Amino acid sequence: MTRVLIVDDERSVRFTLRELVEELGHDAIEAESGEAALRALDDVDLVVTDLSMPRMDGLELLARIRAIDPRLPVVMLTARGSERIAVRALKEGALDYLTKPFDVEEMTLVIERALEHRALRRKASRLDLEHALGRPLLGEAPAFERVLAAAVRVAGRDVPVLVRGETGTGKELLASVLHVAGARASGPLVRFNCAAIPAELADAELFGHAKGAFTGATAARRGWFAEAHGGTLVLDEIGELPLAIQAKLLRAVQEGEIQPVGASRVEKVDVRIVACTHRDLKSEAAAGRFREDLYYRLAVVELTMPPLRERRADIPQLARTFAARYADRFALPDVTLAPALIDALTARAWPGNVRELENTIARMVALSEGGVIGLDALDDTTTPVAHEGTLRAQVEALERELITRALAEHGGNQSEAARRLGMPRVTLVDRIKRYGIG
Template sequence: MQAVKERIGKVARSMAPVHIHGESGTGKELVARALHANSQRAGGPLVAVNCGAIPENLLEAEFFGAKKGSYTGATHDRAGFFQAAKGGTLFLDEIGDLPLAMQTKLLRAIQERSVRPLGATQEEVVDVRLVSATHRDLAQEVEQGRFRQDLYYRLNVIEVRIPPLRERREDLPALIEALLARLARDSGFEHVEASPAFMAAVLRRPFPGNVRELENLLHRAMALSEDGILRPEYIDDAGSLAHASAAPAPYSAADHAPNHTPTGTAPLAAPVAAPAAMPAAPAVVTPVAIPAVAPAPPVVEPPPPAPAPPPASFHTGAAPWMQYQAQFAMPSLGLPTGSGAAPAPAPNASAAPAAHASSASAGGATVEPLPSDLQAWLDEQERAVLIRALQAARYNRTAAAAMLGLNLRQIRYRIERLNIPTEPDTRA
């Protein structure tokens, strides 16, 4: 960690962008604040942004600002992160979570040192120093096409790598002392001290969560301590990933037997001794013969009703278009059900099948030939349905549309397209 401090002291005076790389919980934001505090911009603002916590549709407005009326709810002009950090440092945490579209806009803002707020026509000059951080390997993200290569080179001018806590255990005593002092001050404790046994137990832990996990452990131990002395029994493994990821015991059918007692658990009560008069169980259990019982007479259910015969124009082996025709039968409107009067001919009926010739099959059903013009045939069927619906509704188009599940605009369109009269034919 001493090497990180020395590197911070060297690069803090520069205006070059700095990229901080480290695992989650290693303290990347603390390094960014140290860079800002030791730079010439220490008197300016430090704006920290978590790029992964901003919805994608709000990124541009949050970064570059927005003008009044540029989107719904924009009642006044608002500054973005670049404008808010003017003269200071803009810290972009989790920069690897930015989508590619926003990466392109961010690259232009870095190159031009100006941004265009949402809804504006002119660009605004901004003066910020960029510090970015991520737990991802950006070089690998570039190779896999998830991060722009040109933006990577713009951000990674100077790299500061923070080693995980498991690689710098010599820093643990100093970290524990500093964290305990801050936690005691924030919690109102007058005196907090870590016992040697507690320190030894802490030093043996792997800390996959790094400094954040260490801080949580100390906070938990302080809450459990009554005299301000932290002891190893206050370390609760329930918050450790290593403990949480332990595999559960395999399932055993014997564990769920009625009289089974789990291993390592005392029985709830002493077993009750059998009375002396109770005979011993035989070694071999002989099955008892059960007298034969005459089976009950089977219940004879009436046969299911025979399905209704298909219409004359419908055949089980017919093509799907013929089954589609049968679905147009609407008895409530008095429409044809496959037999009876044919619908009124359409003006383009000449494009329909030349003749609806039927040939008697072995079962007596008739099969219509395929239409030579499917669209004309469908128009003819639709026209017949609309005419029947209008007649049933006495040419009230609203009522006819309701019968067919349409709205008034839809039925008007179909009536005009198929040239259907909207009034009854009163000619004798």
């Protein structure tokens, strides 16, 4: 539901506007001053504010709002005779203005027009963002919309961001949004998984190494920090980074300096850090498992990706999109999900979140013959645990299983097996070699 923030030091005006806004079917939030309004801006779609207020007037509030969210529409209320100041407000970014006492029908039109303007700008911004990402943004649940809007707002502020969220929620998507929606979009986007590499190699991988720095270092190598110079470095699972490396990371974040392993020189780097984790780093720091000073450097802004159970309204769209994607990958015709199956998927807990949902859909599609997939395809006994390897690894394992089964059913005849699987024989031969199928 859309939310309208009403800012006026007169209680009677706030009451009248609240009644009108709620009658139109929107949520109304009240603030009696500009300072209170700034504290209530989260998830607001429209601000209706008085021009003349003590301490912070409407023009100052407008400027502060524009600095926080330039896309948020503001409607100014002015006393008769103040039209010149109202015109100034329009030049400074207000969407519209009305004089007091206002006409209810006119106010209704202004509010609805402003909210429509907000919706159109959001849609245009989302399309631009999807184009920059090269992929659709799936989801319209309020929890998802809120964190996405927050990411877009903070993208233009060149500060470190800590992205938290349960496993499989899509933290890497939020990291990509922070990159493409910011000033560094033309620079490199580099990802480093802190949990995917042994501790003894993390130093050289992140900061690089000189020739001869250790056995096997036959040539100097730039680290991921240097590769990300001028762009964004995403540190996935930052909570798994060894404490010894955290000290060097703190220096890189704080001073913009790195020292490759085995090198005597210090290099300057210009990198924006986006750190992702499923852990509560503040608690980890209190327990001595994560540097507290590094935590505060990384968490200048903290965003939390909501779990799938908090955005159930998005599950039907996600499920249908995943089904179409894997139907195309497996060359299956006209794959659709039955309404009963969609309902069952929506009701599920999904502890593995979006990744588990995608994995489940991929498996159901791969095991189907195409056409309508019904509720019977959702079998707990055949659904793999979401945390057992990456989605790609699980899909490859499933593909290997299907190829092995098809070959067995057709007595090793590759042409028949390929026909059964709906793929060219040359592709099947390639898969047989890749997976080492005897």
